[in-house]
Amino acid sequence: MDYSNATPETIRQLIRNREFMMPTSGVASGYAQGNLVILPKEYAYDFLLFAYRNPKPCPLLYVSDTGEKHLDKIAAGSNIYTDIGNYNIYRDGKLVENIENVEKYHSDDLVSFIIGCSFTFESELVKEGIRIPHIEKKANVAMYDTNIRLEDSGVFSGNMVVSMRPIKARDVSRAVMITSSFAKVHGAPVHVGNPADIGIDDITKPDYGDFVGIEEDEVPVFWACGVTPQNALRQSKIPFAITHGPGYMFVTGIKNSDLITY
Amino acid sequence: MDYSNATPETIRQLIRNREFMMPTSGVASGYAQGNLVILPKEYAYDFLLFAYRNPKPCPLLYVSDTGEKHLDKIAAGSNIYTDIGNYNIYRDGKLVENIENVEKYHSDDLVSFIIGCSFTFESELVKEGIRIPHIEKKANVAMYDTNIRLEDSGVFSGNMVVSMRPIKARDVSRAVMITSSFAKVHGAPVHVGNPADIGIDDITKPDYGDFVGIEEDEVPVFWACGVTPQNALRQSKIPFAITHGPGYMFVTGIKNSDLITY
Structure with missing residues (x-):
């Protein structure tokens, strides 16, 4: 089956029925996908302020009302507690459960944060003819912990995680300009070249994802990564x-x- | 005295000493001035989410930590409770006091929101040779209530207030482009021409400020206005x-x- 031309509604319905239980890369082409963080209202202020203070790693696409379950404003007929194929449950900062449906956890005290995802800007880069090696090699993007300190907010703090894409030297400038137009999905790169500057000692050993090599005519380009808020979440305990x-x-x-x- | 070349530090010191107790238009040229809203922590989440959902009328320049008084990150050596010459105190949505110093109201439970102000983009427009009639006539900008509904957040809701500047027809396009680069101070206009569309029945009668006329070769251009959050504040009671x-x-x-x- 090719799901790239399916509508978002169809994909969400298939997931809700547990008929599509795979990673969503490439599905419903042309539509934005989002990272999810659901928190008790008690911690929502600190997290919202954390996102405001660190917009590059935490670009908010949507913040639900407290208790809101159906995010109709950004996804008609959706249910955020059933429309993702795989959820993580954290308690005291520890991953304690990985499940297919979190309907049972819904309460009127929870707030959902939808955070922009690099799939959007990657598809724009590809559309503009810029090669993204990990996509061509069907690998995961390489991600690294850095020494870039984030602005704290209450219980949330930490360093930025970045994703790295090797970009042809002749395309770097265009890649910057294209992604700069997409502030809600991490925006322009935070760093171009020289990994050591941001605390990456060995570019061949990502902390998450796959290293796919960097060719002679490519420059490592670093974007703020959506893994950042999840790390901050874990550290917050x-x-x-x-x-x-x-x-x-x-x-x-x-x-x-x-x-x-x- | 000409305060346009004074540093922000000097102006704040003069205000703190009650030696400069006038409106701040034109002082410390080149530096951003901000609207202030201070709220109890209890309401800060609703307000922060309101600002996130309505970024054009409520562009945040800075959000303090809870209890923070010295906003050193955006104003070295400042005290937000003494460095403004004139404050309004609201209780239950009603203006109950207008005073020169709010030091006595400081508590560890309060959060300060600094909201971008149109002075910044006006100075950029003037620098680019675009005429702003109310500045030339030393009047206040004309502001209007509109039918543009804002996104609610908890206790905060309401309609957008806009400011209107008559702009030469040949300059409208440039005025849009210039202000679009300043998202943190209201950004691009929300409406160009045809006031009736946004619920303004008589352009000659602003709800706040002064109407300075619209010439034959001028178009009324509307920007989201910083009065909006204050209205929402009053309505929230x-x-x-x-x-x-x-x-x-x-x-x-x-x-x-x-x-x-x-």
Whole structure:
């Protein structure tokens, strides 16, 4: 089956029926996918302020009302507690459960944060003819812990995690300009070249994901990464949180093209 | 005295000593001035989410930590409770006091929100040779209530207030492009021409400020206005809030040029 031309509604329905239980990379092409963080209201202020203070790693696509379950404003007919194929449950900062449906955890005290995802800007880069090696090699993007300190907010703090894409030297400038138009999905790179500067000692050994090599004519380009807020979440050791499982994103009804910020 | 070349530190010191107790328009040229809203922590989440959901009327320049008084990150050596010449105290949504210093109200439970102000983009427009009639006539900008509904957040809701500047037809396009680079100070216009569309029946009668006429070759251009959050504050009827007095802004150490968003 090719799900790249399926509508977001179809994908969400299939997931809700447990008929599509795979990572969502490439599905519903043209529509934005989001990272999910669900928190008790008690911690929502600190997290919202953390996201405001660190917009590059934590670009918010949507913040639900407290208790809101159906995110109709960004995904008609959706249920954020059933429409992702794989969820992680954290207690006191520890991953304690990985499950396919979190309906049983819904309460009127929870807030859902949908955070922009690099799939959007990657598809724009590809559309503009810029080669993304990990996509061509069907690997995961390489991600690294850095020495870039984030701005704290209450219980949330930490360093930025970045994703790295080797970009042809002749394309780096265009890659910067294209992604700079997408502030809601991490925006322009935070660093170009020289990994040591941001505390990456060995570029061949990512902390997450796959290293796919860097060719002679390529430059490592670093973007703020959506893994950052999950790390901050773990470090905060807050009593309860739900996130999506890695690779299993929330497929929204927001068109990538509507995320361009002028 | 000409205060346009004074540093922000000097202006804040003069205000703290009650030696400069006038509106801040034109002082410390080149530096951003901000609207102030101080709220009890209990209401800070709703307000922060309101600002996130309505970034054009409520562009946040800075959000303090809870209890933070010295906003050193945006204004070295400042005290937000003494460095504005005129404050309004609201109780249950009603203006109950207008005073020169709110030191006595400081508590560890309060959060300060600094909201971007149109002074920044006006100075950029003037620098680019675009005429702003109310500045030339030393009048206040004309502001209007509209039918543009804001996104609610908890106790905060309402309609957008806009400011209107008559712009030469040949300059409208440039005015849009220039202000679009300043998302943190209201950004691009929300409406160009045809006031009736946004619920303004008589353009000659602003709800706040002064109407300075619209010439044959001018088009009324509407920007989201910083009065909006104060209206939402009043309508919320929350028990306590502090704001700056109209025209008396917080003079930050942020350069206007650093507010350009790419």
